[in-house]
Amino acid sequence: MTRPILEAQNLRVRYPSGTLTDRLLGRGPRHVTVLPDVSLSVEAGQTLGLIGESGSGKTTLGRAAIGLAPISGGSIRVGDATATSEDAPEWAGIRRRTSMMFQDAVASLDPRMTLGTSVTEPLAIAGGFSGNRRDKAAELLGLVGLSPDFADRYPHQISGGQARRVTVARALALEPDLVIADEPTAGLDLSVQGELLNLLGELQSRLGVSFLFITHNLSVARHVTNRIAIMYLGRIVEEAPTETIFSAPEHPYTRALIGAREATGGGGLIEGDVPSLTRRPEGCEFRTRCPLATDLCAAKAPALREIAPGHTASCHYAGQPAGVSHPEPAANRISP
Amino acid sequence: MSAPVLALDDVSIRYPGAPAAAVRNVSFEIGTGETLGIVGESGSGKSTLAAAMMGLLPSGSTVTGGLRFEGRDLFGQMTERELRQLRGRDIATIAQDPFTALNPVMKIGRQLDIFQHWYHDRPRAERKARILKMLEQVRLSDPGVRMQQYPHQLSGGILQRVSIAAALLAEPKLLIADEPTTALDATTEAQILGIMAEAKETLRGATVFITHDMSVVERLCDRIAVLYAGELVETGTVAEVLKDPRHPYTKALLECDPARIEEPTSELPTIGGTVPALDDRPAGCIFEPRCPSAVAHCRAEAPKRHDLGPRQSAACHLVTP
Amino acid sequence: MTDQTAAAPRALKAERYATLRRLLGTPTGAIASLVVAAFVIAALAAPWVAPYDPNAIDPINRMQGPSAAHWLGTDQLGRDLLSRIVFGTRTALYIALTGTGAALGVGMAMGMIAGLGGKILDSALVLLNDSIKSLPLVLFALALVTIYGASVPALIVIIAISMAPGYFRVVRNQVLVLNNADFIVAAQSMGASRIRLAATHMLPNLIGPILVLIAMDIPAVIGIESGLSFLGQGIQPPQSSWGNMLSEGYTYVRQAPHIAIAAGLPIVLSTIAFTFLGETLRDALDPRRAVRT
Numbered sequence: 001m002t003r004p005i006l007e008a009q010n011l012r013v014r015y016p017s018g019t020l021t022d023r024l025l026g027r028g029p030r031h032v033t034v035l036p037d038v039s040l041s042v043e044a045g046q047t048l049g050l051i052g053e054s055g056s057g058k059t060t061l062g063r064a065a066i067g068l069a070p071i072s073g074g075s076i077r078v079g080d081a082t083a084t085s086e087d088a089p090e091w092a093g094i095r096r097r098t099s100m101m102f103q104d105a106v107a108s109l110d111p112r113m114t115l116g117t118s119v120t121e122p123l124a125i126a127g128g129f130s131g132n133r134r135d136k137a138a139e140l141l142g143l144v145g146l147s148p149d150f151a152d153r154y155p156h157q158i159s160g161g162q163a164r165r166v167t168v169a170r171a172l173a174l175e176p177d178l179v180i181a182d183e184p185t186a187g188l189d190l191s192v193q194g195e196l197l198n199l200l201g202e203l204q205s206r207l208g209v210s211f212l213f214i215t216h217n218l219s220v221a222r223h224v225t226n227r228i229a230i231m232y233l234g235r236i237v238e239e240a241p242t243e244t245i246f247s248a249p250e251h252p253y254t255r256a257l258i259g260a261r262e263a264t265g266g267g268g269l270i271e272g273d274v275p276s277l278t279r280r281p282e283g284c285e286f287r288t289r290c291p292l293a294t295d296l297c298a299a300k301a302p303a304l305r306e307i308a309p310g311h312t313a314s315c316h317y318a319g320q321p322a323g324v325s326h327p328e329p330a331a332n333r334i335s336p
Numbered sequence: 337m338s339a340p341v342l343a344l345d346d347v348s349i350r351y352p353g354a355p356a357a358a359v360r361n362v363s364f365e366i367g368t369g370e371t372l373g374i375v376g377e378s379g380s381g382k383s384t385l386a387a388a389m390m391g392l393l394p395s396g397s398t399v400t401g402g403l404r405f406e407g408r409d410l411f412g413q414m415t416e417r418e419l420r421q422l423r424g425r426d427i428a429t430i431a432q433d434p435f436t437a438l439n440p441v442m443k444i445g446r447q448l449d450i451f452q453h454w455y456h457d458r459p460r461a462e463r464k465a466r467i468l469k470m471l472e473q474v475r476l477s478d479p480g481v482r483m484q485q486y487p488h489q490l491s492g493g494i495l496q497r498v499s500i501a502a503a504l505l506a507e508p509k510l511l512i513a514d515e516p517t518t519a520l521d522a523t524t525e526a527q528i529l530g531i532m533a534e535a536k537e538t539l540r541g542a543t544v545f546i547t548h549d550m551s552v553v554e555r556l557c558d559r560i561a562v563l564y565a566g567e568l569v570e571t572g573t574v575a576e577v578l579k580d581p582r583h584p585y586t587k588a589l590l591e592c593d594p595a596r597i598e599e600p601t602s603e604l605p606t607i608g609g610t611v612p613a614l615d616d617r618p619a620g621c622i623f624e625p626r627c628p629s630a631v632a633h634c635r636a637e638a639p640k641r642h643d644l645g646p647r648q649s650a651a652c653h654l655v656t657p
Numbered sequence: 658m659t660d661q662t663a664a665a666p667r668a669l670k671a672e673r674y675a676t677l678r679r680l681l682g683t684p685t686g687a688i689a690s691l692v693v694a695a696f697v698i699a700a701l702a703a704p705w706v707a708p709y710d711p712n713a714i715d716p717i718n719r720m721q722g723p724s725a726a727h728w729l730g731t732d733q734l735g736r737d738l739l740s741r742i743v744f745g746t747r748t749a750l751y752i753a754l755t756g757t758g759a760a761l762g763v764g765m766a767m768g769m770i771a772g773l774g775g776k777i778l779d780s781a782l783v784l785l786n787d788s789i790k791s792l793p794l795v796l797f798a799l800a801l802v803t804i805y806g807a808s809v810p811a812l813i814v815i816i817a818i819s820m821a822p823g824y825f826r827v828v829r830n831q832v833l834v835l836n837n838a839d840f841i842v843a844a845q846s847m848g849a850s851r852i853r854l855a856a857t858h859m860l861p862n863l864i865g866p867i868l869v870l871i872a873m874d875i876p877a878v879i880g881i882e883s884g885l886s887f888l889g890q891g892i893q894p895p896q897s898s899w900g901n902m903l904s905e906g907y908t909y910v911r912q913a914p915h916i917a918i919a920a921g922l923p924i925v926l927s928t929i930a931f932t933f934l935g936e937t938l939r940d941a942l943d944p945r946r947a948v949r950t
Contacts, residue, residue, distance in 0.1 A: 194604035
C-alpha cells in the first residue's frame, strides 16, 4: 500500500476558554480540549467516513486538517508537508492540494460575489493562472452539471442543491488530492441527496481525489465510504472498513449508533446525553452511557487497540468472543 | 372510525402576493386516537399545511375548501378569539426547535403547569404530582430538579422531552408535531422517538406528525399522507403504503432513502430534475416532468385521486385498483 | 427545514436594481431621495440655480418679506435669502461629505485593524474610541476652535474626530461577525491572505451598514456645522452658511422673523430627509427583506 494522503498523528486541539480576566486570575479551566489525542489516516483515492454526533469533535478534526483549528500537539501531514501548529508555513502548500466543503453550502459562498468568481477563487489565490477566468468558471460548473450562466448568479438566487454543486466545483478548482467534506448532504432533500453523492463518487473515480467525509449519517456513510472512524468526545473509539463497522461493530457506542438507525419505538437504546467537554468522565469516557460498563471501565481508560487487522476499537471488552467475560452478548443491537 | 377530529376537504392555500397556491386540493381526515404522518420534501407545502391546521397562516392568505376541526371550519366559522382559545385548549404542538419553543425566563415546572389548564381548579400539590409523573413518563432523570431549572440549563434532548411532557399534560384533542427530531442527534432522536411511541398510549386525541423522514413515519404513524409540490399524491395506512407504494413519487422517495437500501452501493437512486416553481407548474400531472413512468397522457391532464381500497388512494393515471 | 419553492432563477437585471426599487418604492423613501437629490443639485449648480449673487448688498431692499422678486425675502443687508441658502447648501454638504468621508476613512481603518488584528490591539482601539466618544462634543469643538481658530479645515477635523468612533464600532463589530462567517473561513481554507480577506470579502459586505450610517450621520454633521456657525465658531461671514444665517436672523427676529425661518428651513428639511433616507436604505439593504417568496 502506498503512503496515506492525509495523516494526523497524536493531534491535540484545544480552544482558549473563559474571559481574559478569568485567565489572568487563573479562574476556571484555561482551555477546552476538543481533540485530546487523535490519529487517523486517509489512503490515496479512498474515502474515510468520520462519524459522530454533535460535540464529538468531527468538524474540529476536519478543520484542523486544513489548519483552521488551534493545534497544540501532534501533527498533520498532507503529501510531503507536515504542519505542527495553526500558523505553520506549511499550510500554504497543504491548502493548495486540499480543499474543504462546508456544512452550510450557501453560507460558505460570499453573498456579494458571483458564483463564477467564487468557483475560480482558489485559482486567484494560488496565483499563476493565466487562462480566461470566465471559461474556467464555465468548465468547473460544467464538471458538476451546472450550466455556464450560473457564473453570473449570486448565492441567494440558487437552490440549496445547486449551492452544494457550486461548492463541489470550487473544491475541485485546483485539482486537489484531498477534499474534506463536512456534512455534504446536510439540508438536502432525499431525492437530490443521491445525485450529490453519486457526483462525488464519479469525480473520485475520474480524478482520483480522496475524501474525508464528515457526517452524522451512518446510512449515507455506508454507501460512500471505504473506511469509517467513529468519534465520541473528541476521540476515535472505533475504526474499521465500512463493511466491518456494520457487520461486526466492537465498540458499544458504534452498536448504539447502528441501533439508533433502525430501532423501532419502545425499547431505549442508550440513555443520557453526551458529557460536557470540560467534565470528561474518569476512566472510559463512554461509560456514563454504556449499557455494558463495569468497575474496570471506571478505573481505567481503554486504549485504542487493534482487534483484527485494520480494525481498532477502544473498549476493554472489544474483541472478546461473545459471553466470555462480557456482561452482555455482543449482539448487533443493545437492549437493556 | 368515529367523527374525525380534523377533516380537510379540497383545501387550497395561497399566500398573499404569491403567484399560485402553495397547497392545492388536499383532502384527508384524522380520527381520534390516530397518528397521521405527513411526508414531503422542500416545497411540498407540509409546513403551510401545519400552519393552517393551527390557524396560524399569515394574514392575507386565502384558504378555499373546508378545514374543519370537530365539524367547525377554522377559516370560515371561527373568530380570531375562538381560534386562539382552540390553540390554547384543544390543539398542542411540538416544535422542531425545543430551544425557542419554551419561555427562557420561566422555570420548567411553572411552564408545564400552564399547559395543564384542565386541572387549574385542583390543589397545587396534585398539579405538581401530575407534572412529576409526566416527566417520569418521558424518562427524565431527577424530575424534581428539572422543574426548578430554566430552559437554557438543559440540553436539546431534555428540552424536547419537556415539550412532549407539556403536550401530554395539555391533553389536546389534536397534537401537531412539526419535525420534532430533525434538530437532534441520532442517539437522542432514537430516545425521543421511543418516548413518542410510548406517549401514544397516553394520547387520547389525534396526532399529526410532519416530517421528511420515512423511518419516523414507519416507527410512529398509523397512516401516511405524501405531499409533493403542494399536492397530496398518495395516502393510506403506513403498512400498505410502505409495503406497496402506488404513486411513482412515493416509490421513488422510498427508493432514495439510503437507510432502506440493503446492499451497499456506489450508485444511489435519485429523482432527476427539481420541484417545479409555483409559477412554472406543468399543465398535466405535477410529478410528470420527474416521473420515470410518465406517458403522453400525463402531460395533458392532471390525474384525479383513485381509490385503491378503503383507505388508500393515489393521484396518478397509471394506478389501477 | 423551511418550506419554500426552489429559488427560480429570475432575470438578473431586475435583481441588481432591487435595492433601488425598494428604496423608491416607499413614499418616505421616494420623498426623502427627492429632497436629498434637490439639495445635491442645489449645491453642485449653486451659481446657476441661485437667482442672485449671495453677497450682493442691496441697502434699499433690506429685510424685505417674501415677494415675487425675492422668494424668501432679503436679510438685514438686502441679500437674497434664497441665494444665500443655495450657497449655504454648498457649504453644508461640502463639510458634511468631507467630514464624514474623513471619519469613515479613519474609523474604518481602525475597525479593520481591531477586527483582524490581535486581542491587545483590539482592546487598545476600543479604549481609544470609547474615550473619544465620552468627550462632550461641543466643548471639545469650542476648545479646538479657540486654539486653532475657526476655519473650514478645523471644522472638518472636529467632525472627523467626533464621528470616527461610530464607524469604528460598526466596522469592528461587522468584521468580528464576518470573521466567523463560513464564506470567510472558506476563503481562509483556500489560503487567502488577510489582506485578500479584508479587501475582497469583508469590504463588499461592509458597504450596506456603512451607507446607512453615512446617511444617518450627515444630518448630525450639518447640525454641528450650523451649531458652531451659530455660535460664531464655524463658518465665518460673509461666506454663507445655514448656521450663521440663523445667527443673523436671530438678531433681527423681532423686526424680520422671516430671516430666521428661512435659515432654519433647510436645516430641518435636510435633517429629516437624510434621516428618512438612512432608515429606508437600511430596510432596503436588509437581505431578509430582499428574500420574498
